[in-house]
Structure formats: structure tokens, C-alpha cells
Amino acid sequence: MLRLGIITACATLVFAGCACPQIKRAAITTPECAVLKGTCSINSHKHWNDTSIVLEAGHAYCLIVPGHQKWQDWGICSGPDGYCRRKLWLFEFWRRMPQAHWFALVGSVDKKKDARFVIGSGLAIYYPSRTGRLFCYANDVYGFYWNNSGTVNLSVYELPKLTTTPTN
Ligand SMILES: [Ca+2]
Numbered sequence: 001m002l003r004l005g006i007i008t009a010c011a012t013l014v015f016a017g018c019a020c021p022q023i024k025r026a027a028i029t030t031p032e033c034a035v036l037k038g039t040c041s042i043n044s045h046k047h048w049n050d051t052s053i054v055l056e057a058g059h060a061y062c063l064i065v066p067g068h069q070k071w072q073d074w075g076i077c078s079g080p081d082g083y084c085r086r087k088l089w090l091f092e093f094w095r096r097m098p099q100a101h102w103f104a105l106v107g108s109v110d111k112k113k114d115a116r117f118v119i120g121s122g123l124a125i126y127y128p129s130r131t132g133r134l135f136c137y138a139n140d141v142y143g144f145y146w147n148n149s150g151t152v153n154l155s156v157y158e159l160p161k162l163t164t165t166p167t168n
Helices: 002-015 086-094
Strands: 035-043 049-055 060-064 071-073 076-078 105-109 116-118 122-126 132-138 151-159
Touching: 035 049, 035 132, 049 151
Parallel strands: none
Antiparallel strands: 035 151, 049 132, 060 122, 060 151, 071 076, 105 116, 105 132
16 A cells, blocks of 8 residues: 555656657558458556457457547557656556556457567557457556546458468
8 A cells, every 4th residue: 555655646746747759650551451350449447458359379460540549648648659758767667568658559368468469559460379359458557547548449450361371
């Protein structure tokens, strides 16, 4: 409880500063031969968003958040690629996926830690390491989802097998 109080106090001080640049990546376009598996809305307020989309190991997928969708981490407006803020470096260790940016869109097959991956605004090709249901979340610290708002819409496409066999 004391730890949470300290984190809250520090976070309040840190958030009083100004926002740092948003992460922006080149837009991904859907290949014409891709087949839409499903679309889903990812709520930044939820620890887990069940997309109801099943990914199969050995298959290839293209995941896209179309347009310039935004969601909010308290007062910070961010795209699904997330944002960085030097003043928050103390808390990066507690992010659910420490190596990914704040508020980056993260996926996981069956909520497994070893099957997590960063989706961001999109992945041109993704090969799941296991078969299972796709769950997603905004990368934040557990206990700090209460100040999140907004959703982004994710589309998942399956790519034809012939053109997407891994080379390794
Ligand atoms: Ca938050």
C-alpha cells in the first residue's frame, strides 16, 4: 500500500510536466490477398481485451490499427504506437511490457507472457508462436488503468500461406 502511495505521489508530480513526442511509424497497408479474420475494439481502460480472434501457429497475420486513432493516458493523448516521456523513467520497470512504449498496443496469445508482442499501429507480418485467442491491452502499469480512456479499433488479416512461409 505504501509502495502504491509513493508511486501515485511521484506520478502526480511527473504528470504535471509537459508531454514528450509521440511515437510515429510508417503506415502499414493491407495486402490485397489478405483475408479479414476480424475487427475488434481495444479499450485502454481494460487490463485485457478479448478479441475473440483465434491465431494459429504456422499461419501469418497482418494486424492494423487504421487511420490516426488515439487514446488517452490521463492527460496524454497517444496513438497505438505509444509515447515516451523521460520523466517517467522511474516507472518503466513496472510497465506490463517494460521494453514497449507507454500506451503501445500490445497483444498476447491466450494472455501468455511468453506470447506477448507489440502491435503498435500495425504489424505487416506476424507469426504466432502458439495457437490461441488474441488478447490486447494498452501498455501501462497495473493499478493505473483507472485514468485511461479511449479505444482503438484493430483489424486482423490472415495472409496466404504460400507467400508467407518463414525463411528461418
Ligand atoms: Ca494510466
